[in-house]
Amino acid sequence: MSDLSNLLLLLVLGATVGLWLKLSVARERAVREARQQCQVHGLQLLDETVGLRGLRLRRVNGLRRVERCYGFEVSIDGHDREAGRLWMIGDALSSLSLPTIELLPPADDADAGPPSTSGKVVALRPRQGNRLH
Numbered sequence: 001m002s003d004l005s006n007l008l009l010l011l012v013l014g015a016t017v018g019l020w021l022k023l024s025v026a027r028e029r030a031v032r033e034a035r036q037q038c039q040v041h042g043l044q045l046l047d048e049t050v051g052l053r054g055l056r057l058r059r060v061n062g063l064r065r066v067e068r069c070y071g072f073e074v075s076i077d078g079h080d081r082e083a084g085r086l087w088m089i090g091d092a093l094s095s096l097s098l099p100t101i102e103l104l105p106p107a108d109d110a111d112a113g114p115p116s117t118s119g120k121v122v123a124l125r126p127r128q129g130n131r132l133h
Contacts, residue, residue, distance in 0.1 A: 030088055
């Protein structure tokens with residue numbers, strides 16, 4: 001009976017190691033995807049890492065698939081930390097959530113004069129509220 005229990009224990013250990021390796025590879029894919037999305041949207045990926053936030057079942061083409069949610073932090077202007085999330089099914093990005101940018105209102109001050117930027121540049125204002133440093 002001890003041979004059977006040892007074999008069962010070895011199978012459980014092997015399955016645990018296999019699952020850990022599979023999740024590690026998936027996490028590395030999520031880091032690459034987060035880095036790419038930050039580059040596309042002009043954001044800086046902070047800490048160069050993502051963290052698994054949740055798992056859920058999702059129906060895709062009639063099949064149930066596991067969707068993983070990863071959280072990460074980005075910076076808009078280099079002085080802030082904002083939360084971002086991405087959801088992946090297998091190797092594919094299924095959804096993305098990034099922070100928004102507040103735009104400056106038009107200048108009310110007559111002494112301010114015309115803006116010194118061209119018409120294609122939008123001036124940004126730092127976010128008000130909590131800042132993590």
